[in-house]
Amino acid sequence: MKHKLPYSILILDQEPVRFFKTIPYLQEHFFKVLLVDTISAFELHLLHDKPDAVLIRLDFAQTDAISYTQDLKKRFDNDIKIILFKDPPIEDYAVELALQSGADGVIHFQYKAAILTPFMRNLLRRKKSLQDQLKISDFIIDDERFEVRFKNIPIVLPKKEFNLLKILMDNPDHIFTKEELSEVIWNDIRIAQKRTIDVHVYNIRKAIHKLIIKSYKGKGYRYNQNFLSVIK
Structure with missing residues (x-):
């Protein structure tokens, strides 16, 4: 029996290979995952797939993630949850700027699916319930x-x-x-x-x-x- 995937996540990372082991785990836990490494591809999926949440690398090379978060918030308000991630350490001022820009979360991300799965589920539970x-x-x-x-x-x-x-x-x-x-x-x-x-x-x-x-x-x-x- 094929399970319905009620949550969709769009990930923007210039090194997408690091997610390859994470994606199957997320899919097993009822997430549809889209992974891209360019802004143009990200924008395309953003408009056509309408994800529930996006994960954006804080130090993404092609754009200023803080400014981009502000732009996404203006365009989508609370329809899309925005999480910024970066390998540790993350400086306090960067976290403060990210949250002020409208990000719904900032995480020290070690690409462990067992961390990401409950984090996303807890965040998206505010929009709709995966399991009552x-x-x-x-x-x-x-x-x-x-x-x-x-x-x-x-x-x-x-x-x-x-x-x-x-x-x-x-x-x-x-x-x-x-x-x-x-x-x-x-x-x-x-x-x-x-x-x-x-x-x-x-x-x-x-x-x-x-x-x-x-x-x-x-x-x-x-x-x-x-x-x-x-x-x-």
Whole structure:
């Protein structure tokens, strides 16, 4: 059965080969991806394909990405989400200028699909819903209502903890480092240096079950796909 791809992303990068491993992963997670390396091709797809979001390299050689973002915002308003990306480090002033120009996000992008997928999904959820609910046995996470239900009992989680749990569940085979989670949820890699993520994981375990998230010493966190079978 061929899945409908409800989200489309148009990517502008002068080195598109770096996305070749990322695109199949995005497609598996219900994204249609268009990848171009020139402004002319980008403009053509922009008008004909009407993507939900665009990713533009911050230091793209053919144009000033900040000015181009301002132009896109004037032309499309909020119909298209605009994300600027660059290999780290990104200077604070560049982030400030990008956000002031109308960008919806600025990311340190290491071309890891497991980071990009939840980041884009969270951003585009504001436009339309990809999946109303993620249901696993007795556990339901409803990202339209920001509601978690475990064995039919509603559980209230703060927004950051809800997003953290959803990202882990969306990518159950991936061990997320603190740096990745900091980038996706807070858009600030400096969060990884604090105990913020540890505290949020602790709170999620306390609210739902201690086995729901697995810790990997020196690596990070992953959703425990077996926790429901273990506690039955």
